[in-house]
Amino acid sequence: xxxxxxxxxxxPGITTSRHASPRSYIIGYAVALILTFASFAAASxxxxxxxxxxxLLGVLAIAQMGVHLVFFFHISSAPDQTNxxxxxxxxxxxxGLTVFGSMIIMxxxxxxxxxxxxxxxxxx
Amino acid sequence: MTSxxxxxxxxxxxxxxxxxxxxxxVVVGYGFWLFLLSDIIIFxxxxxxxxxxxxxxxxxxxxxxxxxxxxVFTETMCLLASSVTCGFGxxxxxxxxxxxxxxxxxxxxxxxxxxxxxxxxxFSAMVALGAGPSRSAFLSAxxxxxxxxxxxxxxxxxxxxxxxxxxxTLGFQPMVQRRFFCFALFWHALDIVWIGVFTIVYLGAH
Numbered sequence: 001x002x003x004x005x006x007x008x009x010x011x012p013g014i015t016t017s018r019h020a021s022p023r024s025y026i027i028g029y030a031v032a033l034i035l036t037f038a039s040f041a042a043a044s045x046x047x048x049x050x051x052x053x054x055x056l057l058g059v060l061a062i063a064q065m066g067v068h069l070v071f072f073f074h075i076s077s078a079p080d081q082t083n084x085x086x087x088x089x090x091x092x093x094x095x096g097l098t099v100f101g102s103m104i105i106m107x108x109x110x111x112x113x114x115x116x117x118x119x120x121x122x123x124x
Numbered sequence: 125m126t127s128x129x130x131x132x133x134x135x136x137x138x139x140x141x142x143x144x145x146x147x148x149x150v151v152v153g154y155g156f157w158l159f160l161l162s163d164i165i166i167f168x169x170x171x172x173x174x175x176x177x178x179x180x181x182x183x184x185x186x187x188x189x190x191x192x193x194x195x196v197f198t199e200t201m202c203l204l205a206s207s208v209t210c211g212f213g214x215x216x217x218x219x220x221x222x223x224x225x226x227x228x229x230x231x232x233x234x235x236x237x238x239x240x241x242x243x244x245x246x247f248s249a250m251v252a253l254g255a256g257p258s259r260s261a262f263l264s265a266x267x268x269x270x271x272x273x274x275x276x277x278x279x280x281x282x283x284x285x286x287x288x289x290x291x292x293t294l295g296f297q298p299m300v301q302r303r304f305f306c307f308a309l310f311w312h313a314l315d316i317v318w319i320g321v322f323t324i325v326y327l328g329a330h
Contacts, residue, residue: 010150010153011149011150011151011152011153011154011156011157012153012154012156012157012309013153013214013305013308013309013312021215022211022212022215024211025208025211025212025215026208028208028211029204029205029208032204033204036200036201036204039322039323039327040193040197040200040327042327043193043327044193054328057323057327057328058323060323061319061320061323061324064319065316065319065320068207068312068315068316068319069316072207072211072312072315073309073312083154084154084157087157087158087161088161090161091161091162091164091165094165094168095164095165095168098165098168098169098172099168099171099172099175101172102169102172102173102175102176103172103175103176106176
Protein backbone atom coordinates (compact mmCIF):
# COMPACT_ATOMS: atom_id res chain seq x y z
CA UNK A 1 0.00 0.00 0.00
CA UNK A 2 1.70 3.22 -1.11
CA UNK A 3 1.72 6.26 1.11
CA UNK A 4 -0.19 8.18 -1.54
CA UNK A 5 -2.92 5.56 -1.59
CA UNK A 6 -3.32 5.52 2.17
CA UNK A 7 -3.45 9.31 2.34
CA UNK A 8 -6.37 9.50 -0.07
CA UNK A 9 -8.47 7.02 1.85
CA UNK A 10 -8.81 3.45 0.71
CA UNK A 11 -11.55 1.37 -0.87
CA PRO A 12 -13.32 -1.46 0.94
CA GLY A 13 -11.35 -4.69 1.09
CA ILE A 14 -8.02 -2.86 0.94
CA THR A 15 -6.04 -3.43 4.12
CA THR A 16 -3.72 -0.65 5.18
CA SER A 17 -1.09 -3.14 6.26
CA ARG A 18 1.50 -3.72 3.55
CA HIS A 19 0.72 -7.40 3.29
CA ALA A 20 -2.91 -8.46 3.22
CA SER A 21 -2.73 -11.63 5.26
CA PRO A 22 -4.73 -14.84 5.04
CA ARG A 23 -4.93 -14.64 8.83
CA SER A 24 -7.89 -12.25 8.74
CA TYR A 25 -9.84 -14.71 6.56
CA ILE A 26 -9.01 -17.66 8.82
CA ILE A 27 -10.13 -15.80 11.96
CA GLY A 28 -13.26 -14.58 10.17
CA TYR A 29 -14.03 -18.10 8.94
CA ALA A 30 -13.66 -19.59 12.43
CA VAL A 31 -15.92 -16.98 14.08
CA ALA A 32 -18.49 -17.16 11.25
CA LEU A 33 -18.58 -20.97 11.55
CA ILE A 34 -19.24 -20.75 15.31
CA LEU A 35 -22.03 -18.20 14.75
CA THR A 36 -23.60 -20.30 11.97
CA PHE A 37 -23.55 -23.45 14.11
CA ALA A 38 -25.07 -21.43 16.97
CA SER A 39 -27.89 -20.17 14.67
CA PHE A 40 -28.81 -23.64 13.43
CA ALA A 41 -28.57 -25.09 16.94
CA ALA A 42 -30.72 -22.30 18.41
CA ALA A 43 -33.41 -22.88 15.78
CA SER A 44 -33.70 -26.64 16.38
CA UNK A 45 -33.11 -27.00 20.13
CA UNK A 46 -35.84 -27.10 22.76
CA UNK A 47 -33.48 -25.98 25.52
CA UNK A 48 -34.17 -22.29 24.84
CA UNK A 49 -37.41 -20.55 25.74
CA UNK A 50 -39.35 -20.59 22.45
CA UNK A 51 -40.45 -16.95 22.05
CA UNK A 52 -36.87 -15.73 22.60
CA UNK A 53 -35.42 -17.77 19.72
CA UNK A 54 -36.21 -15.20 16.93
CA UNK A 55 -34.43 -12.48 18.89
CA LEU A 56 -31.43 -14.75 19.46
CA LEU A 57 -31.37 -15.60 15.74
CA GLY A 58 -31.45 -11.89 14.87
CA VAL A 59 -28.57 -11.12 17.22
CA LEU A 60 -26.50 -14.01 15.82
CA ALA A 61 -27.20 -12.92 12.22
CA ILE A 62 -26.24 -9.29 12.86
CA ALA A 63 -23.08 -10.45 14.67
CA GLN A 64 -22.14 -12.66 11.72
CA MET A 65 -22.73 -9.83 9.23
CA GLY A 66 -20.41 -7.68 11.36
CA VAL A 67 -17.77 -10.42 11.36
CA HIS A 68 -17.98 -10.63 7.56
CA LEU A 69 -17.67 -6.86 7.20
CA VAL A 70 -14.60 -6.68 9.44
CA PHE A 71 -12.68 -9.80 8.40
CA PHE A 72 -13.73 -10.21 4.74
CA PHE A 73 -14.42 -6.61 3.65
CA HIS A 74 -11.82 -5.13 6.04
CA ILE A 75 -14.19 -2.27 6.89
CA SER A 76 -13.10 -0.41 10.02
CA SER A 77 -13.47 3.00 11.60
CA ALA A 78 -9.88 3.94 10.66
CA PRO A 79 -9.43 7.51 9.34
CA ASP A 80 -8.78 6.33 5.78
CA GLN A 81 -12.03 4.35 5.82
CA THR A 82 -14.36 7.29 6.52
CA ASN A 83 -15.97 7.24 3.08
CA UNK A 84 -16.63 3.50 3.18
CA UNK A 85 -17.93 3.64 6.71
CA UNK A 86 -20.29 6.57 6.07
CA UNK A 87 -21.76 4.99 2.95
CA UNK A 88 -22.23 1.75 4.88
CA UNK A 89 -24.05 3.65 7.63
CA UNK A 90 -26.30 5.30 5.03
CA UNK A 91 -26.98 1.91 3.43
CA UNK A 92 -27.96 0.43 6.79
CA UNK A 93 -30.29 3.39 7.40
CA UNK A 94 -32.09 2.83 4.07
CA UNK A 95 -32.27 -0.95 4.65
CA GLY A 96 -33.74 -0.37 8.13
CA LEU A 97 -36.28 2.15 6.87
CA THR A 98 -37.36 -0.15 4.02
CA VAL A 99 -37.70 -3.33 6.08
CA PHE A 100 -39.12 -2.01 9.34
CA GLY A 101 -41.13 0.76 7.67
CA SER A 102 -42.85 -1.76 5.38
CA MET A 103 -43.53 -4.14 8.23
CA ILE A 104 -45.02 -1.44 10.48
CA ILE A 105 -47.18 0.05 7.72
CA MET A 106 -48.49 -3.33 6.56
CA UNK A 107 -49.22 -4.49 10.12
CA UNK A 108 -51.05 -1.21 10.73
CA UNK A 109 -53.13 -1.53 7.55
CA UNK A 110 -53.95 -5.11 8.51
CA UNK A 111 -55.08 -3.92 11.92
CA UNK A 112 -57.24 -1.09 10.54
CA UNK A 113 -58.89 -3.33 7.94
CA UNK A 114 -62.53 -3.98 8.90
CA UNK A 115 -63.58 -7.61 9.14
CA UNK A 116 -65.10 -9.28 6.09
CA UNK A 117 -68.66 -9.20 7.54
CA UNK A 118 -68.35 -5.51 8.24
CA UNK A 119 -67.10 -4.87 4.69
CA UNK A 120 -70.09 -6.73 3.23
CA UNK A 121 -72.36 -4.79 5.61
CA UNK A 122 -70.87 -1.49 4.43
CA UNK A 123 -71.63 -2.32 0.79
CA UNK A 124 -75.37 -2.75 1.40
CA MET B 125 -2.05 7.45 7.92
CA THR B 126 -4.03 10.66 7.56
CA SER B 127 -3.82 13.26 4.82
CA UNK B 128 -1.95 15.65 7.14
CA UNK B 129 0.99 13.25 7.24
CA UNK B 130 1.59 13.44 3.50
CA UNK B 131 4.43 15.90 3.02
CA UNK B 132 5.58 17.53 -0.20
CA UNK B 133 9.17 18.07 -1.37
CA UNK B 134 9.65 21.28 0.66
CA UNK B 135 8.66 19.59 3.91
CA UNK B 136 5.18 21.18 4.11
CA UNK B 137 1.99 19.15 4.19
CA UNK B 138 0.26 18.97 0.81
CA UNK B 139 -3.31 20.25 1.17
CA UNK B 140 -6.02 17.75 0.34
CA UNK B 141 -7.17 19.84 -2.62
CA UNK B 142 -3.74 19.61 -4.24
CA UNK B 143 -3.21 15.88 -3.90
CA UNK B 144 -4.85 15.19 -7.26
CA UNK B 145 -7.36 12.49 -8.05
CA UNK B 146 -7.35 9.33 -5.93
CA UNK B 147 -5.59 6.27 -7.38
CA UNK B 148 -7.69 4.16 -9.69
CA UNK B 149 -7.85 1.19 -7.31
CA VAL B 150 -9.43 3.39 -4.63
CA VAL B 151 -11.96 4.93 -7.05
CA VAL B 152 -12.90 1.50 -8.44
CA GLY B 153 -13.17 -0.05 -4.97
CA TYR B 154 -15.32 2.77 -3.65
CA GLY B 155 -17.58 2.83 -6.69
CA PHE B 156 -18.10 -0.90 -6.45
CA TRP B 157 -18.81 -0.58 -2.73
CA LEU B 158 -21.60 1.91 -3.55
CA PHE B 159 -23.02 -0.54 -6.12
CA LEU B 160 -22.98 -3.34 -3.54
CA LEU B 161 -24.81 -1.18 -1.01
CA SER B 162 -27.52 -0.36 -3.55
CA ASP B 163 -27.76 -4.06 -4.42
CA ILE B 164 -28.27 -4.82 -0.73
CA ILE B 165 -31.07 -2.21 -0.68
CA ILE B 166 -32.80 -4.22 -3.46
CA PHE B 167 -32.55 -7.27 -1.22
CA UNK B 168 -33.92 -5.22 1.69
CA UNK B 169 -37.07 -4.53 -0.36
CA UNK B 170 -37.42 -8.26 -1.12
CA UNK B 171 -36.86 -9.14 2.55
CA UNK B 172 -39.57 -6.64 3.50
CA UNK B 173 -41.97 -8.24 0.99
CA UNK B 174 -41.16 -11.69 2.38
CA UNK B 175 -41.63 -10.57 5.98
CA UNK B 176 -45.05 -9.10 5.13
CA UNK B 177 -46.24 -12.06 3.04
CA UNK B 178 -44.68 -15.01 4.89
CA UNK B 179 -47.97 -15.80 6.63
CA UNK B 180 -50.11 -15.59 3.48
CA UNK B 181 -50.04 -19.30 2.57
CA UNK B 182 -53.58 -19.27 1.04
CA UNK B 183 -54.30 -22.76 2.38
CA UNK B 184 -51.16 -24.10 0.70
CA UNK B 185 -48.00 -25.54 2.25
CA UNK B 186 -46.16 -23.37 4.79
CA UNK B 187 -42.42 -22.93 5.28
CA UNK B 188 -41.72 -25.62 7.89
CA UNK B 189 -43.50 -28.22 5.72
CA UNK B 190 -41.33 -27.40 2.71
CA UNK B 191 -37.88 -26.46 4.00
CA UNK B 192 -35.13 -29.00 4.60
CA UNK B 193 -32.77 -27.57 7.22
CA UNK B 194 -30.08 -30.16 6.51
CA UNK B 195 -29.89 -29.00 2.91
CA VAL B 196 -29.84 -25.33 3.92
CA PHE B 197 -26.99 -26.08 6.32
CA THR B 198 -24.98 -27.71 3.50
CA GLU B 199 -25.70 -24.71 1.25
CA THR B 200 -24.55 -22.33 3.99
CA MET B 201 -21.31 -24.26 4.52
CA CYS B 202 -20.59 -24.24 0.75
CA LEU B 203 -21.14 -20.50 0.45
CA LEU B 204 -19.16 -19.62 3.59
CA ALA B 205 -16.22 -21.80 2.52
CA SER B 206 -16.33 -20.28 -0.97
CA SER B 207 -16.14 -16.80 0.56
CA VAL B 208 -12.93 -17.78 2.36
CA THR B 209 -11.34 -19.46 -0.67
CA CYS B 210 -12.26 -16.32 -2.63
CA GLY B 211 -10.40 -14.23 -0.01
CA PHE B 212 -7.33 -16.47 -0.32
CA GLY B 213 -7.62 -16.23 -4.11
CA UNK B 214 -7.70 -12.43 -4.07
CA UNK B 215 -4.58 -12.38 -1.86
CA UNK B 216 -2.89 -14.66 -4.40
CA UNK B 217 -3.95 -12.26 -7.19
CA UNK B 218 -2.52 -9.29 -5.25
CA UNK B 219 0.77 -11.18 -4.79
CA UNK B 220 0.78 -12.25 -8.46
CA UNK B 221 0.97 -15.93 -7.58
CA UNK B 222 -0.59 -17.63 -10.60
CA UNK B 223 -0.75 -21.23 -9.29
CA UNK B 224 -2.42 -20.26 -6.01
CA UNK B 225 -4.77 -17.82 -7.76
CA UNK B 226 -5.97 -20.59 -10.08
CA UNK B 227 -6.27 -23.05 -7.20
CA UNK B 228 -8.31 -20.87 -4.83
CA UNK B 229 -10.48 -19.31 -7.52
CA UNK B 230 -11.31 -22.74 -8.94
CA UNK B 231 -12.19 -23.89 -5.42
CA UNK B 232 -14.51 -20.86 -5.18
CA UNK B 233 -16.09 -21.81 -8.50
CA UNK B 234 -16.68 -25.43 -7.41
CA UNK B 235 -18.14 -24.47 -4.01
CA UNK B 236 -20.38 -21.85 -5.63
CA UNK B 237 -21.60 -24.43 -8.17
CA UNK B 238 -22.33 -26.90 -5.34
CA UNK B 239 -24.42 -24.22 -3.60
CA UNK B 240 -26.35 -23.55 -6.79
CA UNK B 241 -26.91 -27.28 -7.41
CA UNK B 242 -28.50 -27.64 -3.96
CA UNK B 243 -30.73 -24.63 -4.55
CA UNK B 244 -31.90 -25.85 -7.97
CA UNK B 245 -32.65 -29.28 -6.42
CA UNK B 246 -34.67 -27.58 -3.66
CA PHE B 247 -36.68 -25.46 -6.09
CA SER B 248 -37.46 -28.36 -8.43
CA ALA B 249 -38.50 -30.61 -5.51
CA MET B 250 -40.83 -27.86 -4.26
CA VAL B 251 -42.33 -27.26 -7.70
CA ALA B 252 -42.86 -31.05 -8.08
CA LEU B 253 -44.87 -30.96 -4.84
CA GLY B 254 -47.13 -28.29 -6.36
CA ALA B 255 -45.53 -25.51 -4.32
CA GLY B 256 -44.51 -23.30 -7.25
CA PRO B 257 -44.30 -19.50 -7.18
CA SER B 258 -47.96 -19.11 -8.20
CA ARG B 259 -49.32 -21.24 -5.31
CA SER B 260 -49.52 -18.48 -2.68
CA ALA B 261 -48.24 -14.99 -1.86
CA PHE B 262 -45.82 -16.59 0.60
CA LEU B 263 -44.29 -18.75 -2.14
CA SER B 264 -44.15 -15.83 -4.63
CA ALA B 265 -42.16 -13.83 -2.09
CA UNK B 266 -39.99 -16.84 -1.26
CA UNK B 267 -39.03 -17.56 -4.88
CA UNK B 268 -38.43 -13.87 -5.60
CA UNK B 269 -36.10 -13.41 -2.61
CA UNK B 270 -34.18 -16.70 -2.73
CA UNK B 271 -34.25 -16.76 -6.54
CA UNK B 272 -32.76 -13.25 -6.77
CA UNK B 273 -29.93 -14.36 -4.51
CA UNK B 274 -29.45 -17.51 -6.61
CA UNK B 275 -29.44 -15.36 -9.76
CA UNK B 276 -26.68 -13.22 -8.25
CA UNK B 277 -24.66 -16.37 -7.48
CA UNK B 278 -25.16 -17.54 -11.08
CA UNK B 279 -23.97 -14.19 -12.45
CA UNK B 280 -21.02 -14.32 -10.01
CA UNK B 281 -19.99 -17.76 -11.29
CA UNK B 282 -20.16 -16.55 -14.91
CA UNK B 283 -18.06 -13.53 -13.92
CA UNK B 284 -15.52 -15.81 -12.22
CA UNK B 285 -15.21 -17.99 -15.34
CA UNK B 286 -14.60 -14.85 -17.42
CA UNK B 287 -11.97 -13.71 -14.89
CA UNK B 288 -10.17 -17.06 -15.01
CA UNK B 289 -10.11 -16.78 -18.80
CA UNK B 290 -8.73 -13.23 -18.53
CA UNK B 291 -6.06 -14.44 -16.11
CA UNK B 292 -5.06 -17.09 -18.64
CA THR B 293 -4.93 -14.69 -21.60
CA LEU B 294 -3.97 -11.32 -20.10
CA GLY B 295 -2.05 -12.35 -16.97
CA PHE B 296 -1.74 -10.13 -13.89
CA GLN B 297 -2.39 -6.76 -15.50
CA PRO B 298 -3.55 -4.04 -13.07
CA MET B 299 -6.91 -4.05 -14.86
CA VAL B 300 -7.34 -7.80 -14.28
CA GLN B 301 -6.27 -7.45 -10.65
CA ARG B 302 -8.88 -4.69 -10.12
CA ARG B 303 -11.62 -6.87 -11.63
CA PHE B 304 -10.68 -9.80 -9.41
CA PHE B 305 -10.79 -7.42 -6.48
CA CYS B 306 -14.34 -6.29 -7.37
CA PHE B 307 -15.38 -9.91 -7.88
CA ALA B 308 -14.15 -10.78 -4.36
CA LEU B 309 -16.20 -7.90 -2.91
CA PHE B 310 -19.28 -9.06 -4.87
CA TRP B 311 -18.85 -12.63 -3.62
CA HIS B 312 -18.47 -11.55 0.02
CA ALA B 313 -21.61 -9.39 -0.31
CA LEU B 314 -23.60 -12.39 -1.54
CA ASP B 315 -22.54 -14.30 1.56
CA ILE B 316 -23.78 -11.45 3.77
CA VAL B 317 -27.17 -11.53 2.00
CA TRP B 318 -27.29 -15.31 2.50
CA ILE B 319 -26.93 -14.84 6.28
CA GLY B 320 -30.17 -12.86 6.13
CA VAL B 321 -31.82 -15.50 3.92
CA PHE B 322 -31.04 -18.51 6.09
CA THR B 323 -31.89 -16.65 9.29
CA ILE B 324 -35.17 -15.07 8.22
CA VAL B 325 -36.49 -17.51 5.62
CA TYR B 326 -35.27 -20.93 6.74
CA LEU B 327 -34.59 -20.69 10.47
CA GLY B 328 -37.26 -18.07 11.17
CA ALA B 329 -40.03 -20.26 9.67
CA HIS B 330 -42.33 -21.65 12.33
